[in-house]
Every structure is written in C-alpha cells, then in structure tokens.
Amino acid sequence: MSITEFEYKNGFPAIRLTHPNGSASVEFLLYGAHVLSWTVNDHELLFVSDQAIFEQGKAIRGGIPIVWPQFGPGPLPQHGFARVKPWRIGKTNTTDNVSIELHLSHDDDTLKIWPHKFNLTLHIRLTEKSFYQELIVDNRDDQTFEFTALFHTYFTVDDIKTTKISGLNNVTYLDKVDGGKTKTETNKIIEFTGETDRVYKDGGKNNNSISINDRIQVIGSNTMPDVVVWNPWQEKAKAAVDIGEHNYPKYVCVEVGHVSNPVQLDKDQTWKGSQELTLLTS
Ligand SMILES: O=P(O)(O)OC[C@H]1O[C@H](O)[C@H](O)[C@@H](O)[C@@H]1O
Numbered sequence: 001m002s003i004t005e006f007e008y009k010n011g012f013p014a015i016r017l018t019h020p021n022g023s024a025s026v027e028f029l030l031y032g033a034h035v036l037s038w039t040v041n042d043h044e045l046l047f048v049s050d051q052a053i054f055e056q057g058k059a060i061r062g063g064i065p066i067v068w069p070q071f072g073p074g075p076l077p078q079h080g081f082a083r084v085k086p087w088r089i090g091k092t093n094t095t096d097n098v099s100i101e102l103h104l105s106h107d108d109d110t111l112k113i114w115p116h117k118f119n120l121t122l123h124i125r126l127t128e129k130s131f132y133q134e135l136i137v138d139n140r141d142d143q144t145f146e147f148t149a150l151f152h153t154y155f156t157v158d159d160i161k162t163t164k165i166s167g168l169n170n171v172t173y174l175d176k177v178d179g180g181k182t183k184t185e186t187n188k189i190i191e192f193t194g195e196t197d198r199v200y201k202d203g204g205k206n207n208n209s210i211s212i213n214d215r216i217q218v219i220g221s222n223t224m225p226d227v228v229v230w231n232p233w234q235e236k237a238k239a240a241v242d243i244g245e246h247n248y249p250k251y252v253c254v255e256v257g258h259v260s261n262p263v264q265l266d267k268d269q270t271w272k273g274s275q276e277l278t279l280l281t282s
Contacts, residue, residue: 015100020094052242068081089102122135140267170185195236204218223273228255229252
C-alpha cells in the first residue's frame with residue numbers, strides 16, 4: 001500500500017497509488033489532476049497516446065482528462081481549463097482503501113477567461129477492482145455560476161472494430177458526426193464502423209451501468225447522467241498530431257458527465273459528480 005511521488009515525462013510531477021494488496025494501481029499528474037494509468041493485476045485499462053504532448057498549457061491525449069467548466073466547443077478554451085492547470089495535493093488516506101484529494105482554485109488566469117471564484121476537489125479512491133473519482137465544485141463567488149463537467153475517459157481496447165458497448169439501448173443521443181441530429185439508440189450493443197461522436201442524454205441516469213466488452217463497467221452518479229462515446233476513426237486520428245493513424249483502433253472514449261445542459265450552482269453551494277470504473281473480468 002503506498003502513495004509515491006515521482007517525475008513523469010518532461011518533469012511533470014506525478015503520483016502513484018498502489019492498493020494495499022498490490023493488485024491495483026493508479027497514476028496521475030498534478031497537471032490537470034490527469035489520470036494516466038489504472039492497472040488491475042498488471043492489466044493497463046486506460047489508453048495514452050504514444051504521440052501525447054506533455055507541455056504546459058496543452059491538453060494530454062489519453063487517460064482521464066477532467067473537462068470543466070465547459071464541455072466544448074464553446075466560448076472558453078476547448079473542454080475548459082481544469083485539464084491544463086496544476087492542482088495541489090490535499091488529504092491522503094492509506095489505512096483502508098487508498099485515496100487522495102487534489103485541489104484547484106480560481107487564479108488571475110482563470111478569472112480572466114471565466115470570471116468566477118471556485119474551489120474544485122477531485123477525490124480519487126482505489127479498491128481491488130475499482131477506481132472511483134469524484135469531482136466536487138464549490139461556488140466561492142458572490143453569484144450563481146454555470147458549468148458543464150465530464151470525465152473524458154480513454155479506455156484501451158484490442159481493436160475498435162471488435163469493441164462492443166452495452167447499456168445504452170433506447171437512449172436518445174446527439175449525433176455529432178451527423179450534423180447534431182437527435183437519434184435514438186436502437187442497438188443493444190454498440191459497434192464501431194466509422195467516426196463516432198455521440199452524447200447520450202441521461203444514458204447513465206439512475207446509476208445505469210455501461211459496459212465495454214463486458215470487461216469494464218462504468219457507472220456515473222445521478223449528477224453525471226450523460227454519456228459521451230467517441231472514436232475519431234482513421235482520417236481524424238491521422239490529422240491529429242497527438243493521436244496518429246496507428247492509434248485510433250486502440251481506444252474508445254466512454255465519458256460520464258453533465259453536459260447536455262449546464263449545472264447551475266448558487267453561491268456558497270457545492271455540487272458533486274462521480275464515476276466508478278470496475279474491471280469485471282481480466
Ligand atoms: O481533442 P479534445 O479537445 O480532447 O476533444 C476530444 C473529443 O472530446 C469529446 O469526446 C467530444 O465529444 C469530441 O467531439 C472531441 O473531439
């Protein structure tokens with residue numbers, strides 16, 4: 001059982017949590033509170049691009065970026081700024097399951113682009129087979145503010161062409177690769193034959209469980225009811241400097257969030273949203 005600080009690429013400070021029985025681990029950067037690795041019994045369950053760019057101010061391709069306060073596109077930088085800011089280490093606990101808190105607050109730079117005072121906490125907890133993240137937003141402003149939030153999780157898969165997602169049958173979705181049309185998912189199992197970018201509205205509501213290849217289960221809190229499913233496919237992967245054509249078959253993004261409409265948070269109020277990822281079979 002341990003919490004170890006180490007240096008990731010390009011001097012980015014990182015932390016590794018290891019479960020008491022040694023079976024599971026998670027690694028994240030303080031930059032963006034960005035999770036880069038989650039392993040169970042030595043199986044890596046998250047995808048990070050071998051073309052990912054580790055530079056201040058740039059988003060990292062893969063792992064679990066925290067999208068806040070805006071799921072893009074929109075007036076703020078794409079997917080907000082929480083993913084490109086340095087977070088601070090807070091409370092840690094290694095007595096039971098291993099857990100840690102990270103914090104981010106407004107500063108002069110954030111106030112320039114988003115004029116609201118806030119405290120964010122990301123709580124991370126590792127159990128033998130599960131990994132839990134909770135984002136806590138405190139409104140420290142003197143007025144109500146709005147935000148959208150999402151855990152932009154990149155799961156590693158053997159091949160996107162044989163990947164199967166279940167749990168979203170009959171859910172209404174916004175099809176971002178078909179002009180933003182609203183459609184209803186008619187398939188019990190979603191398979192991939194081309195670029196896919198969909199926002200399943202309330203797809204994770206009532207703790208509905210989404211599964212990837214019957215191997216990994218994703219459950220969001222009721223406060224994070226939407227589920228985004230994304231793979232850029234060949235051409236867009238080739239065009240993106242930090243993905244590359246060779247990488248699109250290796251991952252699928254299944255992203256739990258509150259993005260269909262914004263959360264309205266009154267001053268002095270707190271909002272919490274979480275996801276739990278569980279390895280069902282090795
Ligand atoms: O390239 P990024 O800013 O990290 O965004 C990557 C992707 O995020 C989400 O999945 C969106 O639905 C996609 O439209 C977007 O392309």
